[in-house]
Amino acid sequence: MNITILGPGAVGSLWACYLQKAGHNVCLWTRNSIPSEQSLSLSANENSSHQFKINDKQALIDCDLLVITVKAWQVESALLPLLPLLSKETILLFMHNGMGAIDNLKEHINHHPILQATTTHGALKENNTNVIHTGYGNTSLGPFNPLGKQCQFIQDVLNHSLPSVDWNPEINIALWKKLAINCAINPLTAIHQCKNGQLEQLDIHQYVVSICSEVHEILQKEGIEWSYSELLSSVNQVIKATSANYSSMNRDCFYQRKTEIDFITGYLLKRAKFHGISAPINQSLYNQIKQFEENTL
Template sequence: MTWHIIGAGSMGCLWTAQFLKAGMKPTLLLREQRFHSLVSTKPILAIDELEGITHHFTINLDSPASLSDSIEYLLVCTKAQDAEAAVHSVAHQLSDHCQIVLMQNGMGSQQAISQHFSSQTVWAASTTEGAWMKDFLHVCHAGHGSTWIGPMSSTPDEPSWQRLKDALEKLSFDIQLTHQIEQKLWDKLAVNCAINGLTALYDCRNGELLATEERKKRLAELTEEVSQVREAKGVPNCGNLLELVHQVCIDTAMNNSSTCMDARQGRATELPFINGYLIKQAERLGIETPANQTLMRELAERHIT
């Protein structure tokens, strides 16, 4: 079985490395221009492990336009705003029984892809694995975590569950298949709504959000609004969300959020799929979200969108 991974950022490279370490032969899909600049080379993927060891792997590269293989398993690791277009770019190569696994921050892109690709089995993933890019095709594994994967639409039949389980069983990651992926996505949304935008606003590491009472107050207000919307949508809360947010700040204290890094580089962020998604859901439910709206306005004033 062959996985195709689209998105050569930290998660895409981290998971590609895991497939390679397991003796599998994944194909990493790049943008057309980048791919053609590397055609005449023998590209190497490097991963710095937590133990201080660096592994190097020869890697198969391709691009959506050049791809001739049929795709049986597709892992989408692009930014949320790029995910739907990314899947459409390889639609002509998706087999009828293709398993599509979506690994994006925020929410909204998963639902859109699930609706457009109803012929395939679409899964959403939520992970707490940590990684960052040292250079192109050089990823640093920053922290062990867990990954939950579950279906986005109607429950797949038993053979589909088994095929995905078999396709992932060789990996060393802690991977759990679940029927309750929506709860995990909302847990991650709460963390992202509270942490990502504030770290971009203050240009700080995650742990620094616990440094002052003002910042902790804002974390609490943002998280409470997520809880209100989540409850109104009938998604059960799994424990105390604010405790979860604080724990993530502690566990990833030295990390810079992806949104903070995007803001520093002047790139578009995933905030429309994080706080923006929450605000839209709240409006439909008649719930006010002043903390999230204020944050988005402050960020926009700094041209962070």
């Protein structure tokens, strides 16, 4: 397939390398829009080197699959300028943290087949030329619109490149569950500037418990069947499994970059307001991150 990766950060670069290794024609698209070439070294079980064209308009015109791996808050500004070059048959695959980024774009993109994915693979981009596959996981893929339902074959494309990939017709449920876990971990680790594992400490973990309680009430109203104990257990498992890691929001605050808070806790709060639910702890965390952004950006 002809595949373009929009936003070759850590996750985008990881997929670019594996998709090229699997034999696909892969191009990268970056924010500067200047055509060039880029070499990427992938550090994994089998190290490999890859050469990519960057910002090649013809590659975009011929694109079968556009994989969107920019930050949630960048989705609209990154994608809209590219739409005139895309065929209406081009499949759009969104793979970013958080929810709500596609909602404002629906009228512009609904004629495309649209897929959403969430992945637990870990990636670290050390510099412009080296990406490390830091942890093996799995990817869930599913349709956003009716045209997307006809694109289950993309599961095989991705699974052949970087397993394991499952097709989930109810991808929205998987996205909500990931959002719930992110709500419990990301803002706290950003505010306390700590690694994920430090959330196990009793003085901080009490906030994890309270966040999960508020989140669970909203999940119930959204029709997500997930018990409170299952939610808290999943959050604790992620904290333990990623104990040595810094969350993406932690790093964004550390490097004084814009965070994805509007599409994580912010999205949760929008849904809470819709259902008439109060979520004061999540609101407080949201306010603290937004205040930090205002003071530093």
